[in-house]
Amino acid sequence: MRVTMTINGQQRSDEVEDRMLLVHYLREVAQLTGTHVGCETSLCGACTVLMNGKAVKSCTVLAAQADGAQITTVEGLAKDGELHPVQEGFWEEHGLQCGFCTPGMLMLATDLLSRNPDPSEADIRHALDGNLCRCTGYQHIINAVQYAARKMRGDARKSA
Amino acid sequence: MAAAVVPKFVGTRVKRREDPRLISGNGTYVDDVKLPGMLSMVILRSPYGHAKINSINVEAARKIPGVVAVVTGEDLKGKLGSLTTAAPAEHIPYHPPLAQGRVRFVGEAVVAAIATDPYKAQDALDAVEIDYDPLPVISDPEKALEDGAPIIHEEFKTNISTRAQVASGDIDGAMRSADRVIKFRLVNQRLAPVPMEPRGAVAQWNQGSGQLTLWSSTQGPHLLRSYLAEILKLPENRMRVIAPEVGGGFGAKLNVYAEEVLAGYLAMTLKHPIKWVERRRENLATTTHGRDQIVYVEAPVKNDGTLLGLKAKFICDAGAYLQLLTPLIPGFSGMMMTGCYKVPAMAFEQLVVFTNKMAPDAYRGAGRPEACYIAERTMDMVALELNLDPAEVRRKNFIPKEAFPAQIPSGLVYDSGDYAAALDKALKIIDYPKLRAEQAEARKQGRYIGIGLCSYVEICGIGPSAMLPPTMKGGGWESATIRMEPDCKVTVLTGVSPHGQGQETSFAQMIADEFGIGIDDVTVLHGDTAIVQYGTGTFGSRGTSVGGAALMMATQKLQAKMKKIASTMMETPPDQIVFHQGTMALASDLSKSIPMQKVVDAAYGYKVPIPGVEPGLNESAFYEPTACTFPFGTHACVVEVDPDTGVVKFLRYVAVDDCGRVINPLLVEGQVHGGIAQGIAQALYEEVIYDENGQLLTATLMDYAVPKAEMLPHYELDSTVTPSPVNPLGIKGVGEAGTIGSTPCVVNAVHDALKPFGIKNLDMPLKPERIWRAIKSARKA
Numbered sequence: 005m006r007v008t009m010t011i012n013g014q015q016r017s018d019e020v021e022d023r024m025l026l027v028h029y030l031r032e033v034a035q036l037t038g039t040h041v042g043c044e045t046s047l048c049g050a051c052t053v054l055m056n057g058k059a060v061k062s063c064t065v066l067a068a069q070a071d072g073a074q075i076t077t078v079e080g081l082a083k084d085g086e087l088h089p090v091q092e093g094f095w096e097e098h099g100l101q102c103g104f105c106t107p108g109m110l111m112l113a114t115d116l117l118s119r120n121p122d123p124s125e126a127d128i129r130h131a132l133d134g135n136l137c138r139c140t141g142y143q144h145i146i147n148a149v150q151y152a153a154r155k156m157r158g159d160a161r162k163s164a
Numbered sequence: 165m166a167a168a169v170v171p172k173f174v175g176t177r178v179k180r181r182e183d184p185r186l187i188s189g190n191g192t193y194v195d196d197v198k199l200p201g202m203l204s205m206v207i208l209r210s211p212y213g214h215a216k217i218n219s220i221n222v223e224a225a226r227k228i229p230g231v232v233a234v235v236t237g238e239d240l241k242g243k244l245g246s247l248t249t250a251a252p253a254e255h256i257p258y259h260p261p262l263a264q265g266r267v268r269f270v271g272e273a274v275v276a277a278i279a280t281d282p283y284k285a286q287d288a289l290d291a292v293e294i295d296y297d298p299l300p301v302i303s304d305p306e307k308a309l310e311d312g313a314p315i316i317h318e319e320f321k322t323n324i325s326t327r328a329q330v331a332s333g334d335i336d337g338a339m340r341s342a343d344r345v346i347k348f349r350l351v352n353q354r355l356a357p358v359p360m361e362p363r364g365a366v367a368q369w370n371q372g373s374g375q376l377t378l379w380s381s382t383q384g385p386h387l388l389r390s391y392l393a394e395i396l397k398l399p400e401n402r403m404r405v406i407a408p409e410v411g412g413g414f415g416a417k418l419n420v421y422a423e424e425v426l427a428g429y430l431a432m433t434l435k436h437p438i439k440w441v442e443r444r445r446e447n448l449a450t451t452t453h454g455r456d457q458i459v460y461v462e463a464p465v466k467n468d469g470t471l472l473g474l475k476a477k478f479i480c481d482a483g484a485y486l487q488l489l490t491p492l493i494p495g496f497s498g499m500m501m502t503g504c505y506k507v508p509a510m511a512f513e514q515l516v517v518f519t520n521k522m523a524p525d526a527y528r529g530a531g532r533p534e535a536c537y538i539a540e541r542t543m544d545m546v547a548l549e550l551n552l553d554p555a556e557v558r559r560k561n562f563i564p565k566e567a568f569p570a571q572i573p574s575g576l577v578y579d580s581g582d583y584a585a586a587l588d589k590a591l592k593i594i595d596y597p598k599l600r601a602e603q604a605e606a607r608k609q610g611r612y613i614g615i616g617l618c619s620y621v622e623i624c625g626i627g628p629s630a631m632l633p634p635t636m637k638g639g640g641w642e643s644a645t646i647r648m649e650p651d652c653k654v655t656v657l658t659g660v661s662p663h664g665q666g667q668e669t670s671f672a673q674m675i676a677d678e679f680g681i682g683i684d685d686v687t688v689l690h691g692d693t694a695i696v697q698y699g700t701g702t703f704g705s706r707g708t709s710v711g712g713a714a715l716m717m718a719t720q721k722l723q724a725k726m727k728k729i730a731s732t733m734m735e736t737p738p739d740q741i742v743f744h745q746g747t748m749a750l751a752s753d754l755s756k757s758i759p760m761q762k763v764v765d766a767a768y769g770y771k772v773p774i775p776g777v778e779p780g781l782n783e784s785a786f787y788e789p790t791a792c793t794f795p796f797g798t799h800a801c802v803v804e805v806d807p808d809t810g811v812v813k814f815l816r817y818v819a820v821d822d823c824g825r826v827i828n829p830l831l832v833e834g835q836v837h838g839g840i841a842q843g844i845a846q847a848l849y850e851e852v853i854y855d856e857n858g859q860l861l862t863a864t865l866m867d868y869a870v871p872k873a874e875m876l877p878h879y880e881l882d883s884t885v886t887p888s889p890v891n892p893l894g895i896k897g898v899g900e901a902g903t904i905g906s907t908p909c910v911v912n913a914v915h916d917a918l919k920p921f922g923i924k925n926l927d928m929p930l931k932p933e934r935i936w937r938a939i940k941s942a943r944k945a
Contacts, residue, residue, distance in 0.1 A: 021283065032281075037196035038189015040411070042360050043444035047865035050360060078189035091187040095179055098830045101664030101838065103186030104361040104411025110187065129873040136865070138360050138412050139664050141837030142873040 007071045011036065012080030020067050026060075027051045029067035030077060038078040038107045042136070049135030052108035053077050059115035061134070078107035081114065089152040090114050099148030101139035108135050113149045121157055123149065173673035173683055177830040180669045181683070191409040194364040194381045195441045202366070203232055205427060205440040206285035208275040208292055209450070210267035213301040213520040213858015214316070217265055217274070221293040225277060228291060230284035233434055235276045235426075237262035244429055245395040247422060249486040250636035253326035253516065257317045259485040261422035261429075267296070268316055268484035269520050270860045271449030273422050278430060278438060301858040305481040305517040306458065316484055316518045323518045325482050326491050330498055332573035333509030338473030342464030346545050351927040352534045354456035354481065354852040355845075356448050356862070357527045358870050361411020363451055364441035365424045367431035377404045378428055381411065383418040383661055384701025389693050390637045391420040391488075396428050407691035410663035414842070415526030416451045417663070418703045419488045445863050452490075453852055454527025456481040457497060457534050463542045469550055469557040473509035474502055476538060480516045483523035489530075490523045491516050492633065496531025496623065499574040503539025504583045504621045504796065505561040510573040520858040526703060528842055529900045532622040533907055540618045540908035544915065548924060554912070555591060558619050559584055569889070578621065578794045579890045581822070586884050587619055590798040590820040593882060599802060607920055612805045613815070616913025617798065620905040624897045625793035625888070626704030641788040642706065643699045644714040646675070646722050648781035650768045652746075652761050654679065656688045659699015660711035665835070665899065667707050670827040671715055678719050679760070680745045697784055705897035708827060710789055713892045717785035728777055730763045791890040795901045797821035799840075799909040801877075805917040810936030812848055812914055814877035819905065822884045824896035832898050837879050839902020845871045846903075847910035851929050869929075918942075 008017040011034055018033050030036050030053070039062060042050030046064040053062045054076035081088035090113045093099065100106040109132075116123060116131045123131065128146045137145060185191050222234040237260055247259040263274045277288035300314040307313055308323040316323055339345055366379040376398055382388050385405040393400045410417065423440050431438045442451070462475040480494040498512040543561070547554040563570050565582040572578060599615055606613045629639030643659035654675050660667060672686035689695055700706075727738035730748040734741065734756075742751045749757030766772065770779040802815040819836060826832050849869040853861040862868040869875075887894030907928070914930050915923065921942035926934060 023283065031195075036189070037192075040193070040361070041195065041441075042362070043865055045444065045864045045866060048360065048444070078187075082188060087187070094187050095183045098180065098834050100183060100186055101666070101834055102360065102412040103182070103191050103409060103664070104193065104359070106186055107189050125878065132873040136360065136870055136872065138358055138414070138842075138870065139838045140834060141839075141841035141879065142876060143837050143879055144834060146873070 005068060007067045009070050009073050009075055011075045012077060022068060024067045025063055026065040026067050026070050027062035030062060036077050036079050040104055040107060050105050050108040052111045054111055054115060059112050078110050081110060089155040093148035093152035097144050097147040097151050099145045105137045109145060117153055117156060122153055171677055173676050174827050178669055178673055178828055180666050181672055182668050193361055193409045193411055194366055194379050197366045197379050199368055199437040202437040202439055203278045203280060204282040204285045205276055205278050205438050206282055206289055207273045208289040210270060210272040210274055212267055212296055212298050213270050214299040215267050215296040216299060217263060218295040218297055225288040225291040228288050230280040231288040233278045234288055237264040244425060247420060249490060250488050251491040251633050252635050253491040255320040255325050257485050261425045269522055270858055271522060276426050301520045303519055303854045303856055303858045305479050305519050308517045308519055325516045325518055328514045330574060331511035335473045335475055335509040335511040338464045338509045342472050343467040344465060346463045346465060346549050348461055348545055348925050350459045350461060350541060352455045352457045352537055353928050355454040355527060355850050356852050356868055357414040357416035357454055359412030359414055362442040362444060362447040365427045366437060366439045367427040368437040369431040369435060371435060375402045376428055376432060379406045379408055380424055381417055382407050383413040383663060383703055385661055385691055385693050386698050387638050387701055388420060392424060392428055395425050404694045407661050413663045414528045415530055415703055418526055419452055448863050448868055449860050450522055452487050452525035453522055454524055455534060456524045459538055461538055461542060463546060465546050467550060469546055469552045469560050471505055471507050471561050474507050476501055476512045478514040480514060481519050482516045483521040484518060485523055487523040487525045489525050493526060493531040497534040499576055500532055500535035500623055501538045502572055503536060504563060504619050506563045507573060521854050528903045533904045536620045536904045537908050544912045554617055558587060579791060579888045580886045581621060581794060581796050582886055583619055583796060586796060586798040586820045586822055589882060589884060590800040590818055593818050594800045594816060612807055612917040614803045614913040614917025616801045616909045616916060618905050618909035619798045621794050621796040622901055622904045623792045623794055624705035624900060625709040625789060625891060626706050627792045628789050638700055641786050642710040642714040643697050643786045644718040645697055645784040646718045648764055650764060652764050654686045656715060657696040658688060658690045658711050659696060660707040661691050661702045662707055665702060665707050666831040670708055670831060673827055680743045705899035709793055709891045709895040709897045712895060714785050714787035716892055717787050718783045721783035721785060722781060726763050729766050729774055732774055733758055793888040793891055793896040795823045795896040795898060797905055799905040801909050801913050803913045803917055805914060805935060807939050810932035817877040818880045820882045821901055822886050823898035823901060824888045825894035833881055835898045836881055836902040839900060840879055840906040841871060841876055843903040843906030844876060844910055846907045847928055848930050
């Protein structure tokens with residue numbers, strides 16, 4: 005079947021098998037390998053992207069279900085060479101070590117901050133319920149999200 | 165001697181050079197590698213814990229459009245060597261990459277399908293028909309030792325793979341002169357490392373040059389090359405192994421796996437690049453597990469809390485086949501089981517036993533968490549039995565700081581330490597006396613608060629080559645090459661293979677300080693056997709200590725050469741010249757200097773010959789550690805147990821760690837946080853479970869409880885700094901210390917909370933149901 009979607013502001017249209025998962029469409033067809041596959045049961049969150057502005061696990065969405073949608077992946081966060089505040093936060097606060105869960109974390113953080121511009125530590129821990137990290141123990145990720153939140157509150161720049 | 169470097173970057177929180185690519189989705193992990201004509205390999209695995217394979221029918225599978233090959237163990241007979249173990253063991257089973265005639269654990273690889281994409285390869289596997297005859301299963305290592313137990317490898321006539329016995333001092337005398345001998349059984353349960361990136365490999369064969377290139381999510385590309393070359397019967401100088409970005413390892417990727425062998429072999433025979441990436445279910449079943457030891461402990465003590473000795477019998481579950489380091493890990497547990505304590509006598513006996521499970525191997529701590537668990541549960545058992553304060557029992561038995569370097573009964577020599585200082589610091593931070601008072605008050609109100617302590621010491625910075633078995637390829641040394649390019653930028657080639665540890669940053673900090681240049685002027689390369697000289701890889705908390713020492717050795721050679729060149733230009737003896745802010749200057753008068761670029765031009769241009777000095781600026785070094793290093797510390801935590809649900813809540817978590825000298829405190833914090841998370845996970849949440857049929861019950865992340873953010877506490881970190889005298893940089897290492905110190909701390913805290921119920925010895929993981937049942941039983945009694 006044919007699917008058409010806008011990914012990071014660019015529209016594309018492809019012929020795919022009905023059963024193709026969105027994460028595989030992004031990685032193999034759209035050639036955007038920043039979104040990662042960490043499990044096959046939608047537990048780990050490494051595949052998190054924004055679909056029409058909301059965080060979804062792209063391993064549990066068929067490409068067909070994303071037909072007509074606006075998708076934002078980690079590759080679409082930076083604008084004109086300038087890092088998104090969540091990316092800056094993760095860099096400043098050592099919110100990543102191996103980097104594998106990071107794209108999913110960045111998209112989740114972007115979603116969280118669009119709903120809650122001043123999340124507490126408890127808010128962030130709760131929001132991270134669907135995203136696993138094995139390296140950081142989460143504390144620096146929390147610091148990173150709060151860094152981004154502060155920057156976005158003090159900054160006129162629009163979030164993704 | 166010339167003036168010292170004025171430190172600028174070392175010791176400071178520098179953000180990582182690795183991050184820009186990783187936060188933009190531009191890191192290349194093995195599943196991101198795409199090659200023209202690349203095919204996908206997917207593996208069909210045994211659904212039985214133990215079975216005879218009667219027949220495998222792949223005819224229908226081979227006919228599916230898009231399927232290029234379907235391969236069984238019979239197809240590979242005689243073509244490939246056995247997978248191997250590096251450790252000496254009495255009984256080492258033949259381990260084919262695809263099962264031949266028998267399967268011995270759930271998940272064992274049986275058939276490989278290769279197709280134009282993974283979906284079609286899976287379609288092929290769905291069409292394979294296998295006739296199995298199930299055989300009796302052993303999933304309990306103690307049952308494996310009983311008379312009449314089914315034998316997993318019939319040729320050995322036993323399920324024992326190997327055994328060890330070490331004794332030192334007069335343990336029998338200690339037992340006789342004890343006021344009492346405290347005995348208990350500990351289970352250090354089987355864990356799964358679960359790096360967020362599953363394992364994967366891409367193999368590409370160049371028919372023209374006869375070269376195999378293998379990308380693998382590995383912690384040790386050179387070691388992997390050496391082992392794979394042997395199995396594939398290829399010369400090492402025609403094989404290139406690349407570790408691209410690696411999404412976590414934790415020891416599980418320091419190995420040689422069947423799928424790596426298969427990808428390499430099939431790339432060579434099918435003459436197409438082959439990609440294989442495991443699914444999470446496969447990762448939980450067939451990536452090496454960790455721990456899995458049952459230990460019977462006997463602790464002879466005096467009534468004043470003095471520990472007179474320590475005796476332990478270990479039953480170590482090795483799974484059905486040995487992976488690379490499986491039989492080596494328990495040795496660390498025995499050798500380190502006396503922990504921080506001046507125990508005069510010790511004895512241990514270990515049996516490494518086959519069962520119908522996946523092999524365990526190195527997993528963050530690799531034998532030392534098990535050792536620390538023994539030592540620290542013993543301390544709390546002693547305190548409980550003798551009605552003494554657990555902090556004071558530890559203090560009383562500590563090896564004192566004056567005793568270092570300190571030889572312990574097993575023969576190891578601890579490099580440096582001050583255990584009392586770390587304990588004191590931790591107790592001060594939590595305000596221990598106030599906490600005990602609060603605990604007493606809380607108990608009156610029916611609230612169960614527990615305070616847990618763990619004073620740990622561990623062995624890392626692996627290590628002197630002689631400590632590794634003679635049968636293991638490579639050694640414990642590490643390598644580095646440092647190159648000053650013609651434009652004064654520095655390239656470092658390191659033999660360590662970081663996968664999150666941050667050496668691209670910490671090594672750049674070191675070099676920037678050494679030469680007085682900017683951090684961005686240093687590039688650190690690793691993980692490619694075609695670029696980097698033979699190295700040992702990243703594991704055993706050795707990256708910065710051993711890898712850094714090799715880099716310093718190479719740097720000193722390069723600096724000596726540059727000083728020699730500068731001295732001819734400055735007419736000053738080399739030993740009076742220093743590197744200063746991009747110049748080479750007189751130590752006694754930094755304003756008298758020449759730009760470093762001029763020295764570099766002289767070395768590369770060589771228009772004016774320099775007597776006794778070759779052109780170029782490229783130096784290598786291979787650092788052989790004289791000894792291991794011994795980080796230590798005290799972790800303290802406060803928990804509250806809900807008696808109606810068994811749920812454990814953290815009130816506070818404090819870690820005081822001593823990893824010696826620190827290059828980048830931000831990276832050290834990250835390592836400690838991540839280590840603690842995995843240690844808490846063992847204490848409270850995680851367990852790999854096989855049922856009595858050998859079925860893996862924990863095959864998804866829903867069943868295997870890797871902690872989420874809400875399941876972990878806020879960590880409060882502090883430190884003491886006791887440089888290591890055996891490492892040239894004073895670094896002890898820190899990658900595993902957090903995991904080692906946290907597990908016993910939490911288990912001790914929960915038991916302390918449950919003390920009013922008389923509950924003495926619950927096994928991990930301390931899940932709510934387990935605690936609730938124990939409380940229920942205690943309340944009935």
